[in-house]
Amino acid sequence: MKSRSLAAAMALAACASLTGGASALAAEEASFFLGGSIEARPFARLYAPEGLAFDSAEYGSASTLSLDLDARGPNARAYASLEASLLNGAAAGDAWAAAGLASAGVLDAGGLLMAPAYDLSAAGDPPPTLFQARVRSLYVKLDRDWISLIAGRQVIKYQRGALWSPTDVYTELDLSGMSPVRRGADALRLSFPLGATGAFDMVAAPSASMEEGRYSARLSGMLLGIDAAALAYRDGRPGSALSGSWSAGAAIGADLGLGIDAEILASWPDSGEAWLRAALGADYSIGRLVLAAEYYYNGGGPAADAAAPGAHNAYAALSWAALDLASFAASGTIGFSERSWSSALSASISAAQNAQIAVYARLSRAGESLPTGLEAGASLTVIF
Amino acid sequence: MKRCAISLMLAALAAALAAQAPSAQAILEKVDRNQSFKSIAYSGRMEITVGGETRYKTMDASAMGSDKAFVEFTNPEDRGIRYLKLGKDLWIYFPKEQDTVKISGHLLKDGMMGSDVSYEDALESQDFAEKYSAAIKGEETLDGRKCYVLELASKTPKAAYDRRVIWIDAERYIGLKEEMYAKSGKMLKESRTLEVTKVGDRWFVSKSEVVSKLRANTKTVFALTKIALDAAVDSKKFTMSALTK
Numbered sequence: 001m002k003s004r005s006l007a008a009a010m011a012l013a014a015c016a017s018l019t020g021g022a023s024a025l026a027a028e029e030a031s032f033f034l035g036g037s038i039e040a041r042p043f044a045r046l047y048a049p050e051g052l053a054f055d056s057a058e059y060g061s062a063s064t065l066s067l068d069l070d071a072r073g074p075n076a077r078a079y080a081s082l083e084a085s086l087l088n089g090a091a092a093g094d095a096w097a098a099a100g101l102a103s104a105g106v107l108d109a110g111g112l113l114m115a116p117a118y119d120l121s122a123a124g125d126p127p128p129t130l131f132q133a134r135v136r137s138l139y140v141k142l143d144r145d146w147i148s149l150i151a152g153r154q155v156i157k158y159q160r161g162a163l164w165s166p167t168d169v170y171t172e173l174d175l176s177g178m179s180p181v182r183r184g185a186d187a188l189r190l191s192f193p194l195g196a197t198g199a200f201d202m203v204a205a206p207s208a209s210m211e212e213g214r215y216s217a218r219l220s221g222m223l224l225g226i227d228a229a230a231l232a233y234r235d236g237r238p239g240s241a242l243s244g245s246w247s248a249g250a251a252i253g254a255d256l257g258l259g260i261d262a263e264i265l266a267s268w269p270d271s272g273e274a275w276l277r278a279a280l281g282a283d284y285s286i287g288r289l290v291l292a293a294e295y296y297y298n299g300g301g302p303a304a305d306a307a308a309p310g311a312h313n314a315y316a317a318l319s320w321a322a323l324d325l326a327s328f329a330a331s332g333t334i335g336f337s338e339r340s341w342s343s344a345l346s347a348s349i350s351a352a353q354n355a356q357i358a359v360y361a362r363l364s365r366a367g368e369s370l371p372t373g374l375e376a377g378a379s380l381t382v383i384f
Numbered sequence: 385m386k387r388c389a390i391s392l393m394l395a396a397l398a399a400a401l402a403a404q405a406p407s408a409q410a411i412l413e414k415v416d417r418n419q420s421f422k423s424i425a426y427s428g429r430m431e432i433t434v435g436g437e438t439r440y441k442t443m444d445a446s447a448m449g450s451d452k453a454f455v456e457f458t459n460p461e462d463r464g465i466r467y468l469k470l471g472k473d474l475w476i477y478f479p480k481e482q483d484t485v486k487i488s489g490h491l492l493k494d495g496m497m498g499s500d501v502s503y504e505d506a507l508e509s510q511d512f513a514e515k516y517s518a519a520i521k522g523e524e525t526l527d528g529r530k531c532y533v534l535e536l537a538s539k540t541p542k543a544a545y546d547r548r549v550i551w552i553d554a555e556r557y558i559g560l561k562e563e564m565y566a567k568s569g570k571m572l573k574e575s576r577t578l579e580v581t582k583v584g585d586r587w588f589v590s591k592s593e594v595v596s597k598l599r600a601n602t603k604t605v606f607a608l609t610k611i612a613l614d615a616a617v618d619s620k621k622f623t624m625s626a627l628t629k
Binding site for chain 1: 437463470599622625629
């Protein structure tokens with residue numbers, strides 16, 4: 001009932017504040033932009049049941065066309081980010097598995113899968129080739145001096161830390177590509193600017209019913225050089241990690257030569273015990289070298305965070321812009337409780353104007369009794 | 385006869401004084417009248433050459449004094465990436481991820497988007513007379529133009545460089561060549577003016593070449609178009625809400 005009231009209040013506030021916006025917009029100069037990219041990414045995966053004795057392999061490739069459409073006026077914006085991919089081999093298998101999980105309500109594949117002459121509803125091996133279409137973002141935004149409203153599919157990012165961010169409650173990552181991509185949430189977002197650096201932000205992401213939606217209010221700004229935020233969050237989705245829970249969180253970040261950030265989120269499920277999640281991170285740069293490290297405590301177990309189910313986790317990363325047109329990165333995570341780990345190396349180079357080549361390798365093990373996986377691949381991206 | 389000779393001598397002395405170069409401080413003030421601004425808005429294009437490879441980046445930028453600046457990149461690779469500078473704080477907005485990242489103040493001295501031009505070079509009003517004390521090193525002819533060679537020493541930590549040597553066009557009072565030095569005496573950058581534009585009633589450097597001496601085989605040609613000096617800039621542009629708009 002409280003959730004419904006919050007959503008209704010937000011909608012009313014939006015209507016009231018934006019009345020008259022259309023006439024102002026008509027008089028203003030508009031701009032339109034269409035751009036995008038094409039990326040081709042072949043990769044190989046090796047598996048070792050024990051140690052590094054790899055005894056099986058699979059291969060795949062993904063070719064993706066991304067299109068961004070952006071129409072802007074000083075007080076309004078419409079934006080769409082669309083993606084179409086041809087997936088082969090292991091890439092098709094990944095999408096197939098994600099779609100299977102989606103039907104079970106665990107993971108939202110966030111796309112449309114098509115395989116001509118193949119029965120997608122049939123159980124069994126994935127088709128060797130899949131066509132996948134995804135809507136990454138599709139929203140309209142209206143701005144007045146003291147308020148802005150975004151409605152539609154949008155990325156809502158509250159993250160402060162480098163990897164783990166307990167207060168980044170709307171983020172779901174798509175891990176199918178070379179690097180994680182944030183999935184958009186279908187939501188209504190109202191933001192009230194407070195001075196030059198502050199904002200009061202309210203989000204409503206209703207689901208099948210108002211009770212099953214997600215709702216939040218967040219206050220953020222800079223105080224005495226410290227970047228601070230406080231969050232209240234309600235998650236009513238059935239079957240989700242924070243299903244039927246209220247949460248309250250805070251985040252701070254400061255630059256003391258050493259960049260420091262800290263976040264904490266306490267959650268109270270409608271039934272069951274409360275839990276706490278917290279992250280503490282630091283980053284430092286020496287010339288072209290950037291170092292980052294983070295500790296993450298997950299007191300809610302797999303239900304609170306399936307990607308880092310153990311209580312104690314650590315992350316370290318290094319990025320180095322060694323050459324003017326090339327950069328290198330290395331990172332590693334450890335889950336101390338379940339003895340999981342992962343490491344990644346990547347390099348990218350600007351091959352030509354608007355063209356990037358990247359290579360990467362990831363070595364990981366999700367748990368003590370699970371096989372070790374090695375994935376290596378390359379990508380060529382042309383931006384237009 | 386004696387009175388007449390004295391009068392002639394005084395007249396000659398006055399003429400000589402008039403023909404003498406103005407003081408360093410006077411030159412600096414004339415340069416400031418051309419290039420310092422309360423606000424600026426422009427479209428920029430950077431051609432960054434590394435080895436034999438050249439990449440370009442385009443942007444729309446606006447700034448108020450030394451404290452507030454806003455940049456939006458418009459080339460395909462970086463389209464929609466925005467910078468907001470408030471004092472010594474700098475935020476970068478990445479549109480694809482709808483992500484805002486705050487970066488440390490010392491990065492203001494780094495090259496903007498991998499170029500040889502720092503954020504301070506591109507976005508701050510120079511205000512030489514306020515930040516530097518000056519001395520005339522001499523006069524030279526550069527590209528066929530008579531120049532005063534001035535040596536500037538910083539008198540405030542707000543100054544972007546500890547020492548600068550500038551070849552100033554004696555007629556138009558703009559820098560045609562400049563060397564920027566660190567406290568250690570090491571040359572950090574060298575710049576050459578390639579084009580000068582008249583904006584209203586003043587001369588303004590609209591195209592320059594900057595070479596960072598800390599990088600090997602690089603140079604950046606920075607060209608400004610649609611320059612508007614001291615025009616009204618909406619102060620709401622320099623806010624976090626404008627950054628993510």
